[in-house]
Amino acid sequence: MSQIVILTDSTAYLPTTYCEENNVHVAPLSVIFDGDAYREGFDISVPEFYAKIQTGSLPTTSQPNIGDLADAFERLPAGTDIIGITLSSGISGTYQALHTINMMVDHVQVHPVDSRISCMPQAFLVKEAVRMRDAGATATEIVARLEDLKGMIRAYFVVDDLEHLQRGGRLSMTQAVVGSFLKIKPVLHFVDGKIVPFEKIRTFKRAVKRIEEMMEDTIHNEGAGYVIGVIHAEDDAKARAEIEVLEQRFPKAQIEMSVFGPVIGTHLGPGAIGITWYKAD
Structure with a gap:
């Protein structure tokens, strides 16, 4: 059975300890204040962010760096299945970015899952993927379950x-x-x-x-x-x-x-x- 890697983006807002303990990889999105980019969860904390916008500053946002993700995927063993659970494609290009990377990297298979939402509902999908992976489910089975679960949340x-x-x-x-x-x-x-x-x-x-x-x-x-x-x-x-x-x-x-x-x-x-x-x- 191939190795299954679970990836999500930072807008699932999962605790770092959960991701570390359950081998969930996080691709950070960024907020940009006056030309300076801050990766959420890495370069700026939640309290720091709200303190900045309380002063009247309002940032723009950007999706994860495609090159960084592609480089990370290149280092994975051949045959790896990557289940990438992203925030809604209606508000971000992250989901489409995973499709692009899937065409760039030949030795792994990327399975993008559009949560069609974000935040905690997205985290629910990640936790279900972790549960199924640990129970021995295949990537195809996990993706099918997540597609069903999206309609229930x-x-x-x-x-x-x-x-x-x-x-x-x-x-x-x-x-x-x-x-x-x-x-x-x-x-x-x-x-x-x-x-x-x-x-x-x-x-x-x-x-x-x-x-x-x-x-x-x-x-x-x-x-x-x-x-x-x-x-x-x-x-x-x-x-x-x-x-x-x-x-x-x-x-x-x-x-x-x-x-x-x-x-x-x-x-x-x-x-x-x-x-x-x-x-x-």
Whole structure:
């Protein structure tokens, strides 16, 4: 059986210890402030990033370096299967970059998997790939399972400040100004791999409550067998308060916490919160 290497990009925001212990390779994306590139998770921490944007600086973002990835793949043994789980192709070229590398490197087989999302839902896919690899599954079996699992994961998020979505091209200037004036906090989600509004709701608290209502409609048996994730933008207290609410509503669920790191935080801004869930087999 060929060796299976699991690769993801930094927007899965998996803990370094998890990646080291489970042999998960991470390709960093970068944020660029005033011409200087910082690889998230390597050159800039989450707190450092949010401290910089609080001063008014807003970076651009860039995908992993194709040459660096190709060089790393060249050093792998012949016949290696690389399962590359990327953030959505609708907001980044990372997925397409893996297809390009697959044509550049002959002795290994790259299996790009477009998560069609990012952050914790992407991490869910990585963890499932690790579980299956360690259980002896083939690369083909793992990829097929991940494609099925993508359709089972639900994820919604709310931003505190519409300016970041507007500056990132997700909202028009008029939408952002009117929305801010009316205290609109849109519930957002991914459709066809892109961030789009799901519902427009007044006040942040009501928007989060709307997500909780959707969870109650879809999660059964007090959450038994479900995995729930709460994602925050450098606001640990807000995330922990939400986890306490969810623990009361779904006491049998497995609830985890993660962050919106620099690349995704560029689009969502400080104060954002996301909630994601799926029924694990």
